[in-house]
Amino acid sequence: MEKVFDAAIIGMGPGGEVVADRLLTAGKKVVIFEAELIGGECAYWACVPSKTILRGPEVNVEANRVAGASAGALDWEKAKGYRDYMARHLDDSAQEQGYARRGATVVRARATITGPGSVGANGQEYLAHHVVIASGTEPFIPEFPGVGEITAWGTREVYTLKTLPRSVAIVGGSAVALETAFFLAGFGVEVTVLNRSARLLGREEPEVSALAEEYLRELGVKVLTNSSVASGRRGGGGSSVLVLVEGGEIAVDALVFATGRTPRTHGLDVARAGATLDGRGNVRVDEHCWAEEGLWAVGDATGIMPFTHVAKYQGSIVADSILGRDRTASYDGIPRVVFSSPEIAAVGLTREAAEERGIDAVAVRVNLPEAIVKPWTHEQAPRGDMGILVDRHQRMLIGAWAIAPQASEWIHQASMAIRGRVPLKVLRDMVPQFPSYSEAYLVALEKLLTDEGI
Ligand SMILES: Cc1cc2nc3c(=O)[nH]c(=O)nc-3n(C[C@H](O)[C@H](O)[C@H](O)COP(=O)(O)OP(=O)(O)OC[C@H]3O[C@@H](n4cnc5c(N)ncnc54)[C@H](O)[C@@H]3O)c2cc1C
Ligand SMILES: NC(=O)c1ccc[n+]([C@@H]2O[C@H](COP(=O)([O-])OP(=O)(O)OC[C@H]3O[C@@H](n4cnc5c(N)ncnc54)[C@H](O)[C@@H]3O)[C@@H](O)[C@H]2O)c1
Numbered sequence: 001m002e003k004v005f006d007a008a009i010i011g012m013g014p015g016g017e018v019v020a021d022r023l024l025t026a027g028k029k030v031v032i033f034e035a036e037l038i039g040g041e042c043a044y045w046a047c048v049p050s051k052t053i054l055r056g057p058e059v060n061v062e063a064n065r066v067a068g069a070s071a072g073a074l075d076w077e078k079a080k081g082y083r084d085y086m087a088r089h090l091d092d093s094a095q096e097q098g099y100a101r102r103g104a105t106v107v108r109a110r111a112t113i114t115g116p117g118s119v120g121a122n123g124q125e126y127l128a129h130h131v132v133i134a135s136g137t138e139p140f141i142p143e144f145p146g147v148g149e150i151t152a153w154g155t156r157e158v159y160t161l162k163t164l165p166r167s168v169a170i171v172g173g174s175a176v177a178l179e180t181a182f183f184l185a186g187f188g189v190e191v192t193v194l195n196r197s198a199r200l201l202g203r204e205e206p207e208v209s210a211l212a213e214e215y216l217r218e219l220g221v222k223v224l225t226n227s228s229v230a231s232g233r234r235g236g237g238g239s240s241v242l243v244l245v246e247g248g249e250i251a252v253d254a255l256v257f258a259t260g261r262t263p264r265t266h267g268l269d270v271a272r273a274g275a276t277l278d279g280r281g282n283v284r285v286d287e288h289c290w291a292e293e294g295l296w297a298v299g300d301a302t303g304i305m306p307f308t309h310v311a312k313y314q315g316s317i318v319a320d321s322i323l324g325r326d327r328t329a330s331y332d333g334i335p336r337v338v339f340s341s342p343e344i345a346a347v348g349l350t351r352e353a354a355e356e357r358g359i360d361a362v363a364v365r366v367n368l369p370e371a372i373v374k375p376w377t378h379e380q381a382p383r384g385d386m387g388i389l390v391d392r393h394q395r396m397l398i399g400a401w402a403i404a405p406q407a408s409e410w411i412h413q414a415s416m417a418i419r420g421r422v423p424l425k426v427l428r429d430m431v432p433q434f435p436s437y438s439e440a441y442l443v444a445l446e447k448l449l450t451d452e453g454i
Pocket of ligand 1: 011038040043135155264
């Protein structure tokens with residue numbers, strides 16, 4: 001009799017791994033398919049190496065601002081070595097053995113869907129009661145004349161760099177562009193960011209965009225807005241010459257594409273299992289991450305919020321649903337962080353998004369050094385800003401942002417308030433630690449009361 005698995009998981013990035021882990025823990029029969037490395041983009045070429053390599057430059061920016069401390073020389077060889085260690089030297093044999101030990105069938109191949117409850121790989125057919133698509137994304141690389149002639153890198157090349165270039169141009173103006181600019185500039189590389197729109201981080205509040213640009217410029221990064229590459233050619237001394245759409249040329253050692261990603265769903269044949277893709281190629285799922293009878297999708301392949309924490313969350317929703325526990329995904333209050341120096345964190349709605357939803361929203365901005373003590377204990381010439389957005393009628397927090405040290409951590413208070421729909425009255429009664437950045441929320445809420453009567 002043919003073996004039927006409880007679940008077949010296509011792709012073992014953070015989303016697929018959570019599904020596999022939970023189902024194996026529950027004693028289910030699981031087959032996993034991975035075309036490259038178990039751990040996915042995040043573990044080897046994205047979140048982990050980028051956050052590891054960004055920490056040195058971040059510490060230096062902070063040290064330079066603290067009385068009695070000073071930045072040390074960054075050691076690229078050591079930093080690179082630790083980055084490679086954290087990215088497991090692109091070796092997932094321990095992961096493969098770990099899953100096999102736990103009873104999973106591990107298939108090292110690109111899988112395709114061959115029918116409802118049926119997955120093909122390596123010329124074999126695997127049957128399962130549940131199929132989970134967790135295939136992630138791949139980089140989107142724009143085409144322009146001469147792109148094949150120049151030295152052009154995607155994020156994989158950048159986050160496995162062995163030798164630092166002297167200069168780069170980064171195309172893009174979102175998370176990857178900013179983090180890569182902070183990383184390379186921090187290690188002394190001459191960086192130019194070519195952002196095709198008028199402001200960086202276009203999905204965030206305009207204040208956030210302006211501050212992000214200011215901090216990049218402070219580090220010596222050149223930011224060109226309404227800019228992109230029209231064509232490229234090889235220049236003298238191995239350089240790459242970029243002809244800009246707005247006119248003019250620049251010569252750099254390499255061009256970095258930070259131009260977003262597209263779902264890795266082509267070739268998966270989801271239609272054979274009755275599922276459909278949206279216009280961007282994302283697998284359409286409902287609030288349970290359910291796509292069709294016996295078919296689920298998690299992580300970047302759904303295009304809902306392309307972050308590792310969301311992929312893991314969706315993985316838990318799917319695993320629990322398969323195990324018969326009723327779970328519904330909610331995407332309220334999920335943080336978005338750019339790990340720059342200082343960190344840029346945001347959660348919930350922006351004013352523009354609130355307006356689109358017809359919400360009567362009120363925004364308050366707080367300059368941290370004017371409002372609280374913590375930045376002064378941290379820095380000699382303190383800086384930092386935060387803002388909150390409140391629904392006037394519901395009297396609840398619906399958005400927040402912060403650009404300051406450790407913002408990735410203290411944004412979670414806003415996250416919890418939004419997700420838990422905590423009334424402003426309760427938030428105002430909080431007693432945050434002195435001195436901490438968290439005190440800024442109280443100041444913002446007081447300002448809301450005095451300025452707006454809310
Ligand atoms: C430079 C960079 C930095 C980032 N930093 C952060 C960060 O700090 N925090 C954060 O939250 N997010 C970050 N992200 C986003 C994060 O990497 C993704 O959201 C996350 O990896 C999505 O997880 P996933 O499981 O959906 O897919 P992936 O991690 O992309 O994994 C998908 C896996 O599926 C495999 N696969 C695909 N198709 C098949 C197939 N047909 N058969 C078998 N296997 C297949 C792939 O080989 C891959 O291993 C970053 C992204 C980039 C590019
Ligand atoms: N800290 C984090 O959580 C983190 C860090 C890095 C990346 N990520 C995730 O990784 C993914 C990729 O990030 P990203 O910044 O590359 O993608 P993105 O989609 O957020 O931004 C793409 C950028 O490229 C620009 N762009 C697109 N096409 C272009 C073209 N033809 N010419 C010029 N500019 C062009 C866009 O205007 C935009 O600024 C995202 O899902 C992001 O959320 C998350």
